[in-house]
Amino acid sequence: xxxxxxxxxxxxxxxxxxxxxxxxxxxxxxxxxxxxxxxxxxxxxxxxxxxxxxxxxxxxxxxxxxxxxxxxxxxxxxxxxxxxxxxxxxxxxxxxxxxxxxxxxxxxxxxxxxxxxxxxxxxxxxxxx
Numbered sequence: 001x002x003x004x005x006x007x008x009x010x011x012x013x014x015x016x017x018x019x020x021x022x023x024x025x026x027x028x029x030x031x032x033x034x035x036x037x038x039x040x041x042x043x044x045x046x047x048x049x050x051x052x053x054x055x056x057x058x059x060x061x062x063x064x065x066x067x068x069x070x071x072x073x074x075x076x077x078x079x080x081x082x083x084x085x086x087x088x089x090x091x092x093x094x095x096x097x098x099x100x101x102x103x104x105x106x107x108x109x110x111x112x113x114x115x116x117x118x119x120x121x122x123x124x125x126x127x128x129x
Contacts, residue, residue, distance in 0.1 A: 005120050013119045018087060018109035021095035026109060028116055031085050048083045052117065056090040056098045069102055083107070089114050 005013070014029025033046030051068055053061040065086075077084055084106040088098070095108045111117055 003121075009119055013116050016111070016116050016119070018111050018116070019092040020107075020109055021092060021099070023092050028111075031083070031107075031109070033083065046081045046083065048085055051084065051086045052122070053086065053088050056088050056094045061088075062101075065102055065104075069104060069106075072106075074105065085109065087111055087116070089117060 011029075014027065014032070016028050017025040018028050018031070020026055031050070032048050049072075051065075053065060055061055072084060076082075086104070086106055086108045088095075088108070088110050089112060090110060091112065092110045095110065098104075099108055114122070
């Protein structure tokens with residue numbers, strides 16, 4: 001049965017890295033808001049919405065992306081001080097093409113090793129690794 005990750009698990013995951021579309025490593029924890037930020041112009045505390053997908057070119061994942069992005073209003077994201085981040089587990093070299101395919105304005109990263117996925121409780125059928 002799936003449950004929410006513990007504070008310890010979230011901290012451990014925050015120490016792992018993801019890779020951006022230019023091949024740069026970024027600490028997963030750096031994707032979360034820092035509550036001492038002063039750019040909170042909307043009055044809402046900063047929050048990060050993480051959208052995980054299994055693979056860039058999986059048809060079901062693409063349907064999920066299309067649905068997710070169609071239901072995220074960029075104006076509401078700005079008004080509510082949200083940061084939308086998409087995380088995949090394919091090659092970072094695919095991110096720019098994937099962004100173009102979906103005309104996606106949000107940040108995208110990859111966890112190629114799937115270590116963060118596994119720490120947060122994701123599982124894959126044996127055939128897909």
